[in-house]
Amino acid sequence: MEKVTLEKQLKIITNNKAGMLADVAGLIADKGINIENFCAYASGEKAVFHLLTNDNEKAKSALQGKGYQIEENKVILLRLWNRPGSLASVAAKLKLHGINLEHVYGTSSLSGERMTVIFSSDNNEKASEIFSTMIVEEGLST
Numbered sequence: 001m002e003k004v005t006l007e008k009q010l011k012i013i014t015n016n017k018a019g020m021l022a023d024v025a026g027l028i029a030d031k032g033i034n035i036e037n038f039c040a041y042a043s044g045e046k047a048v049f050h051l052l053t054n055d056n057e058k059a060k061s062a063l064q065g066k067g068y069q070i071e072e073n074k075v076i077l078l079r080l081w082n083r084p085g086s087l088a089s090v091a092a093k094l095k096l097h098g099i100n101l102e103h104v105y106g107t108s109s110l111s112g113e114r115m116t117v118i119f120s121s122d123n124n125e126k127a128s129e130i131f132s133t134m135i136v137e138e139g140l141s142t
Helices: 019-032 057-066 086-096 122-135
Strands: 003-015 035-043 045-051 069-081 100-106 112-119
Touching: 003 019, 003 057, 003 112, 019 035, 019 045, 019 057, 019 122, 035 100, 035 112, 045 057, 057 069, 069 086, 069 100, 086 112, 086 122, 112 122
Parallel strands: none
Antiparallel strands: 003 045, 003 069, 035 045, 069 112, 100 112
């Protein structure tokens, strides 16, 4: 593990219809905001987007201006080396400390490079401390 940070993500809830990803991403892009990580899925009549951007406040303002329902949630962002067992090691630590996941998503990369895992749990502060300790134990710095 290379890095752990507590972040805020935007959760956008829209109607589930064709073109919603284009609309949400377009609004954000039009304001010069970069989407750094995202997850999107349909849940019945609704579509849900989880976004981390380089300017959440500006993105939130743009989306609310168009009437989208927005929530802001704390999440943990981990930067891991993309190699066998990286995610298993993280999951084992969560299990060992009794931390329950609410949701998780991530990005992949070429083998040997960094990947990003974003998750929310029933105790983000405790999880962040655990992963910060892992970084110190591994001799890495945030």
